[in-house]
Amino acid sequence: SFFAPPFSLLGQGALQRLGNVVSESGAKRCLVVSQTKHLRDEDEKDVLKRLCKELFDAGTDAFIFSDVELNATTENVAAALLMAYEYDVDSIISAGGGSAHDVAKAVRALYRNPEQDAVQELVGVDEIAAGWIPAVPHFAVSTCMGACSALTRLAVITDPLHQETLEIVDWRITPSVSCDDTLLMLEQPREIIAAAGVESLAHACEAFLSNASTPVTDANALHAIRLLSSYLRAAVTSTPKDTKALDMINYGMFLAGVSFNSAGLGLSHAIANALCAKYINLLSSELLAVMLPHVLEFYGEQSEEMNDDAAELFVDLAEAMGCPKTSSPASAVKCVVQSVARLVSDVELPQTLSEVNARQ
């Protein structure tokens, strides 16, 4: 199976093109879900202002819910849902990283849904009430890099009362339109671009090596790997910023996200998630940078012992990373591991767990 947003706006100026799409959708009263209250950065708040200008020009009223926590909570969903009913909205926009999109997805799944009224009832795979179609369209605007929630069928919501993490997986909560504007990336600090780029490389590699991969997810993952391997150095290190390289990184992140949305993830995410749960002040994307070369080496060793098909995957992976053409899986594994380690080092991300610790 393959899951994707039905309509994606990508590249430079995507945010501006969103105005037209919102207008065509006939949105008159829009719930805007964001984390603005918690942002210290004026640039981030500025994106929300620009978004509201696009809505205004499209003839749409915006009702702003800006209280989403850094980790989205069931309370956030309940409060935003109340606001949606109060203002009788006909559309939802989320602007931000994963948490804003996740709250918007849960609100959309509950809004005007006569059979379900709490996040807990949606938990699991395809547990939205049978036959229910989302009542309003959802436009998801990414302002944080690499947070692929704008284009996936997943929402992760924390229940602070029961100290639980609730996961909703349902193709019907895939946003109607995702929007990834490269111009917003221009404003990000270099270390954020580096971390998001390597995080996406991990998404793509793990999706490609996953047991659930298909040729459709492979197409997306391999091209993501090609773009991220070729352009991440220039995107991070060039002065002034290299707009073409950033554009390619933006597309690479999209392709990586679409690919793991269907094929799933693997060990480096499992390890990073486990460590993050235990040591709350570690950064998941930095952990991924540390883990990825080791995990790829482990997968490589496993696959050589397993069978030819699994080993063959590393030949394709090596080619996508720009390694010299080879038909030997062993040398492909070696080149893949070295290429990733070199990239992590070149974009100045940590290479050992002690470095991650030292930065906290």
Next chain:
Amino acid sequence: SFFAPPFSLLGQGALQRLGNVVSESGAKRCLVVSQTKHLRDEDEKDVLKRLCKELFDAGTDAFIFSDVELNATTENVAAALLMAYEYDVDSIISAGGGSAHDVAKAVRALYRNPEQDAVQELVGVDEIAAGWIPAVPHFAVSTCMGACSALTRLAVITDPLHQETLEIVDWRITPSVSCDDTLLMLEQPREIIAAAGVESLAHACEAFLSNASTPVTDANALHAIRLLSSYLRAAVTSTPKDTKALDMINYGMFLAGVSFNSAGLGLSHAIANALCAKYINLLSSELLAVMLPHVLEFYGEQSEEMNDDAAELFVDLAEAMGCPKTSSPASAVKCVVQSVARLVSDVELPQTLSEVNARQ
């Protein structure tokens, strides 16, 4: 921009998995749109029987509209729409090639749409009434190979009264779920598989070379070209039929379709369409097989005169077709043209216009 079905079922046994999806969607009364009345082939009718069994097992009643013409007409849409209202359906399934899907798309856009009630009002790009959301889900099952309508935002309907071809382009008529089952391809004659494979190769090449291509459409087009170039010979010539090769061709066709859905098509389709409009008994897919090598040669000559970026595209195209690695655009063009011509000849499709004529 990038457009795709939100949920695609692909590969061997996809039709069986559709039962679950229909059941989760809560469909109780389904309009089934097909061309069965016009099919001479019992195998095709058999697919409809299997589909109805899936619906029955899912607890869904099927109301079958089997009158779609070989070229879908406005009269077909009006009659099917009447049936949808008469039986108060809550879902639509189309099973067949382009025409069945196109009728279903138009019916879905009009059904319970208070502002529009005829195909003519939908013609153009995104002309469905602002703010209107499809009232029911649409499941599109491909039974003909290479007819990518099951996964696009396009519907082409003929108006026999005014002798016009009406084109609807709207992301909201992309089917909710597309279903391409390789097992249905096993039953197709070899010459149909060959023609559909080369048609998809033309889709992918033209989308990749299109001015509207993006790295996302490139990812899909290049992998489609890789799969179709590697597996079409085995899919057409192996005895007994090579299930793995057919599976890869099925995925290749999907990727090619998704890629042109966003990036558009080019010259070989323009020429084939013009010739088909004039000489009604020519087969579009056979014309494409004749035109494709010449059109690629023409594009190659143009791109060499234009700029480095355009010429560079042929280096990637050549690599996807399995040519020896080269950095010379001129030798890449030469290898691409020869590879396509050889493939057309190996799968025994016509290579000259007179051969196409001779077959009629």
